[in-house]
Amino acid sequence: MINERIESVRKEKRLTENLKSRGIGALAGKVNFSVNSSEAPMKQYSKLVSAIKRQLKANVQFSFENVTEQLNDILEDGPYRVSIEPVCPADDEYVIKLLYACIRKSIPVTYEKEKPIKITWEKGCETVTGYSFLCEELGKHIHNTKRRMKWSRRSEIIFDLMSVIATSSAHNLLVKFIKHNRDILRYHLAWNVSKYAETHHAKFLPEDNQFANDLLNTLRQFNLPYPEDSTHRVLPSSILSEDQFYMLEDPSGNIPSIKRVFPIVVPLFVETIASVKDKTEWEFEQQSTYAKAFEDKKNITQKVRSAMENNSFLKRYGKVELDNDTDLNKFRVLNQEYEDLMKLIQIPVATDHSFRIRKLGKHRAAGIYFPFFKATVFDLDHPDAYCHELAHQIDYTSSGSMLLSEQFDFYPTYRMYKDQVTARVNALDPEDPFVIQWRGKTKYNSNYYFQYTEVFARCFELFLYHILKIESSFLKSDYTHPVYPDDLTLLQHIEHYFRSLKLAVTSFVENPPFSEEFDVDTSSQGPASYFEMTFETLEDGQLAFF
Known part of the structure; x- marks a missing residue:
């Protein structure tokens, strides 16, 4: 009987699952960009939008039907939505002239190459409309600007379609991340207040009593240092505002104050994506490169086999395997030490796991924990790696689908x-x-x-x-x-x-x-x-x- 049904062995699917567990949409796993931690949050955000835009341009099929069909998948269920509809001279000849003037081209007989479109951009509870081309990129100096012909007073917003979709996608990803990680973000906000008080050697609180009480409770919850003075000064809204702290949603599910928390959210979001990607790479590397350390040894001597079948490790593991080169006298000492360790800490009973002492020199590892093979291993020369690997075992097995370390x-x-x-x-x-x-x-x-x-x-x-x-x-x-x-x-x-x-x-x-x-x-x-x-x-x- 299997413990876990495997539906797919694709790395992309594993990455999507790992991202989802951290509150990050699947699209984030498909984009590639690098940032420096010293870069300003808005620059990091711009790099995210640009990376999404590159991904869209490489994969979206530029027909009206395909783009319309793919928009829901790209934007998932976020508060920023985009819809498009074709524009022809019979509908609005002025818009056609304006669009072609923006790209400095003569109006063609047909529009099959550029395909003029009207864009309806729902930004939470706000809706704006503008015009663009389906198959023609408009530069940064034109995107999201109001334009008019010299001979007319009528102005219209001109968009670059891929920029609108990429910006909406990035926004939706961040909103989803915030909703999944409110406690983490609130911790950072409270930490900023704690540091501000420490720097100014004074206690600061918001004027609103409920806000002040909630902030104090949050500081205590996270065990952050804060003055206990009976008097206090008013906390500047530039340090923490009410909309930042509560991160309230509007009826559309949008978080209007999102840009106020960009300095925290964006670096944390980027950092989490990188961490999840590294973790996923490690998981796949473990299942391939390190697989031999998990496989059962053959030709084990009788003395070693006897020690494998009679030891204290079997009180916690379903199976014990030793390398033939294991010094059985020293193993008996370790066996007693394990008895002593069990009296001091709660080592979980893991009868579905194996405990192994192996030669790990080729892996350049003192110890390895295999969560998928359910094996805890340390090198012959490194019993001091056991508690480190035990920690990994506890991390992976103590709390269902989400690791303790990621909670x-x-x-x-x-x-x-x-x-x-x-x-x-x-x-x-x-x-x-x-x-x-x-x-x-x-x-x-x-x-x-x-x-x-x-x-x-x-x-x-x-x-x-x-x-x-x-x-x-x-x-x-x-x-x-x-x-x-x-x-x-x-x-x-x-x-x-x-x-x-x-x-x-x-x-x-x-x-x-x-x-x-x-x-x-x-x-x-x-x-x-x-x-x-x-x-x-x-x-x-x-x-x-x-």
Whole structure:
């Protein structure tokens, strides 16, 4: 009996599903564009619109029937809608003359080449009409401008059709993203208010009492620092307005205040698309390149087989497999350590999963978790990768269709972690090999380290090491690398989040919680080169956790 029915093995379909789970429409997965995080949000938005326009021009069949038919699919169910209808001289000779004057062409005998059209553009509750060509591109200086013939007082709006559709599509994608991620956006808005108060050393609140109460509750919900003064100053609307905070919809389903939250929404939207694409690539790479690490080993010796059938890992996994080169004496020690670990943390029972110790040298990995093959694997030389891979297993198996790492509850911790690590890496020597790798285009650059699943796994390790103070062969002995920050506030967020998952055994939870008494070294950035210190090198490359 199968656990999950596979309807398609197309990468495009998997990408569409992954995007949908993050509130992003399918079209976003088909466009290609690159942005720099330092670019202004409006520039990033312009690049998105341009990328959609290129995609449309390459794939839309330019006949009246085809465009009309494809508009609903392109715009999905968003509040911006576009409809077109043909225009001929009998309907409006003036418009025909105006359109051809805009492209500096004589009016032809027939219009089969350019095809003049009337466009009705519904922008939420507002509707505008204008004119364009179906098969002729109009330049930026003409698009969305009012034009008239010199001899007439009558002016009409002239559009470029593909620009109208691309702009509408981009707008609809952002509206959909906002509706799916309201909590994340509200977190960013509240964070901005917190930082504003910190910068000005004062408490700020909106004049409206309900708005003020809702803002205070949001700041508390996200555990953001904010003055507790009894007096306060009025919060400027330029920092946070009521329409920004509530992101209210009009009757059409549009969010009129969307441009007020562009500085937050656009970079987050672009970042999420890139993250989902990376995740999807990884999933397919895992099923092909790494498949051999999952396949059952043949010719296993009797002694090793006996150890596979009698061990503590079978209390949590349905199957255990060991490499023939496994030192069985050391495996017995690990077996006891696993018994001890189960007394400290809640390792989920996963009888549909296998636990494997394999040679992963060719994969340049200390450990790998295969969500689709349901296998948790670590390399013969790296039992310290187990807790990292266990975190991936927990992430993928604890909450139905959506990963724990991609849910909002983890998001504040994720953002704080990202800020901390970015600051630590930026403090290193630019010539440090790790910094060069971090800023490069190889697989293990900053994009890899900031994948939600990877951040979740590293935070889990920090929870076990710093908060629960677990010492085990299943954890690294050293956590001073920049990707493992020991910032006090971050560790408090990590503790709060992972305790909420109830991953510590009940009797162990009764220990005093992490507090400001924790000894954190914030003065040192560690050794000169974290690359050489943290990672063992295989074939001139680092070991990586998956």
